[in-house]
Amino acid sequence: MDEPTPHTERLPEGLRDPLEGFLRYLALGRGRSPHTIRAYEGDLLSMLRAVASEGAEVLADIDLAGLRRWLGSQSEGGDARSTLARRSAAVRSFMGWAVREGELKVDPSLRLASPKQQRALPDVLHEDQTRRLLEKLAGAAESGDAVAVRDLALAEMLYATGIRVSELVGLDVDDVDLGSRTAKVLGKGDKERTVPFGIPAANAVVRWLGARSALVTEASGAALFLGRRGGRLGQRQAREVVDAALSGLGDTGARGPHALRHTAATHLLDGGADLRSVQELLGHSSLSTTQLYTHVSVERLRSSYLQAHPRA
Secondary structure (H helix, E strand, O other), X not given: OOXXXXXXXXXXXXXHHHHHHHHHHHHHHOOXXXXXXXXXXXXXXXXXXXXXXXXXXXXXXXXXXXXXXXXXXXXXXXXXXXXXXXXXXXXHHHHHHHHHOOOOOOOOOOOOOOOOOOOOOOOOOOHHHHHHHHHHHHHHHOOOOHHHHHHHHHHHHHHHXXXXXXXXXXXXXXXXXXXXXXXXXXXXXHOEEEEEOOHHHHHHHXXXXXXXXXXXXXXXXXEOOEOXXXXXXXXXXXXXXXXXXXXXXXXXXXXXXXXXXXXXXXXXXXXXXXXXXXXXXXXXXXXXXXXXXXXXXXXXXXXXXXXXXXXX
């Protein structure tokens, strides 16, 4: 994208020119992708058209009250909190650039607060659902088929450790110590941590290591989990395995490997594990991320209470 071509014909020149300059800066100065630039363009056009309709002709005419009215109208229109947060961030970036370029003396967006995003509670499996999921995979593995044996080990490890799917497929054979039942995991930011796992997961991995040779090729290297063609198992393939298994339960909306990560964390907290230990196990940099699972546990407790207590 050599030069942005925004649809700015209806904007006053004093608003149009800075916008086009900012989009050029994103493309040429920051190397942003065309997709990113279009997103900025749409968000900023929305804001500039709103303030122009109130009489603004140059950037200096825009004030905090006008920005808040614009953002408020977006909220009333039903836009999601994540969308509002993105739009306010785009405005702050634009206004900050305008100040640096001398287009503005004072940035009116400095006090434009992003709406706090509500964090959705993750779907988790109940213990009975988890048991049925793993039993079904174990039944399929009884055939001795290498892929079925792999799938059981994959699911057991995801649930036992709570690791991310990217961390799972990144494991090498030597990363797993079956004697101590621990695995060395390379997480976000290339931070390494050691996670424990239980006997069922260890047994599933031992069984998989015995069947792994059926899939090994020159492309296998040291990878613990292999795809059907012998290369390291990819994240998408792992997701497909877990999605299929979860869909087969028929009584949960949980999907993907992250559901097993959520489930592991929730079951640990339900069982009395302390928050710091769960944070370390999951590799969360912030305790606030781990605290999300306490809300899940409380909601599950509340649901059980309402169902069981005679005076609920």
